[in-house]
Amino acid sequence: MIKNLTLISALFAGVLLAGCSTTTGPGVDSDAGSTATGSDVYGSSSAATSGTGMDTGFSSLPLDSIGGGAGGEIGSKTIYFDFDSYHIQAEYQPVVAVHAAYLASNPTARVNLQGHTDERGSREYNMALGERRGDSVANLFLAAGAADNQLYTVAYGEESPVADCHDETCWSQNRRVVIEYTAQ
């Protein structure tokens, strides 16, 4: 099914931008607080190509050769949804099938299923809806022979839009699940 793994390797772009989150106190409770630095500093990651984070130690692989059935580059890794729905429409079944088959025949492959929504409605409800969308894709992958430990749903809700406007032209692009390979 996926013959050209060398191409995938060649396209390897494991660039992890080290982000750094820091905490500081506003110092409203004590005089010393105004310059206090938080004790908890953690490194997180954000992939340059997708703008979303992943586990440290994994790298982002652009799998342009996978899921070409939908035609466009982005269509190959992205599944779009109707408003307030996590039902996968028939037109995306071929995309799902290609990835599912790849996962089933490559047990070491791992994917993050990033569930996104448009901006309408409350943010935490949209986190839950984003997870529903990711899980919908995961369930189809499982049914097609992928293993549970290959799949990880990460809900982003409305927090990471790809299109920034306030009508359906952007909303339709933002209601999506992005299939992100973290290991081949």
Place this chain on the structure above:
Amino acid sequence: MVDRRLGVTKKLVFLVAMLWQVGVLAELRIDITQGVESAIPIAVVPFAQSAQGTSAEPGIDQLVTADLQRSGWFALTPVESMLNRPYKSEDVDYRDWRLLGAEAVLIGQVEMVAPDRFDVRFELLDAVKQQRLAGARYSSVAKSEMRRLAHVIADQVFRQLTGIDGIFSTRIAYVTTTNGRHELQVADIDGYNPVGVLTSPEPIMSPSWSANGRELAYVAFDQGRPAVFVQELSTGKRRKVAQFRGINGAPSWSPNGQELALTLSKDGSPDIYIMQLATGKLTRLTDHYAIDTEPAWSPDGQQLYFTSDRGGKPQIYRISRHGGATTRVTINMGKYNADASVSPDGKYLAVVNNSGQNGYQIGLVDLQASQLTPLSSGRLDESPSFSPNGRLIIYTRTQANSESLAVVSIDAKVRQQLALQQAKVREPAWSPFSQ
């Protein structure tokens, strides 16, 4: 108390850019977009200054004036029209102030007692009854604390004249986004003194204040996955309290400060849990295949409101803190209700409401009457949060190219807009009263 019926009520003309042209330029800019039609006439006399130096720009009287004006409850006597400027009650000729229509007069004095240290004194007078309503003296106040002291004085004036606790010395937490960089900030309610609490390249969500106002719980991504954190504001010290598989979201601090309600999907579907903060012990409150999220405590800590789509579309439900049966709260209030904020008296909810057309507005749910009143008119309004005195709701307003914070009174008569320059600002959470 000044009797409002005896007073001259005026139609207020609100100034859009009032007192902020001097001093530190705040990141949040506040515009008053609408005020109440009748207001309490008050004269805030410029405080007397000692000769040695000034306390701050703007001065305490200007800051108090700004607070009172912004509240929409007062008509301020113009300083230019004042016949004299007394700073002690013995020197006040009440006829002068009644002539100007003022029912209340605020006077005071700022004296430098050491470099950058000031003694401050104020008196609030009833011009009709010719008596003192309130007064206090503060010794050796640091220059850096003068702004905060002004808000504290404004709170006392507001309390005396309206019978309602003032919120001028409270704060807001909110999240800004600039060029993909997210920052959790805490600022005074007038937008001043914004302080970054956390920055991250990944989303930060759902700040929730502890009951004593000293800590914030929030959602941030750690290692690419969402987690719930609790952070002490004075030190910046934080700890991760939940990072299970799936969603870790919507933290809501219990009124007793001991527990956190939150949303976890570790057991399959997003459900509401209660965590004992001291031990981390979790109790599952809801168990449903639908989405359950956005828990919010009743003020007595006995019940929680939450959002669920178990009926098909998101609506607000209620459940005992001990679990058991759920009751749908938003019935016949439109097709979408979510993200409830509970009023401090427990009588109202502020929600994100979609009545079926024109998008999402903030709605006020009267729990007893089971009625919803729209309070805003945007298409993408969200994240309502009650003020600790229960009179105001702050929320996010999304317009063409901006996300800003807006404030509306529960009677919809006073509106304010807080615009953050060069950033998206969202998810406001109003602090409790400072302790």
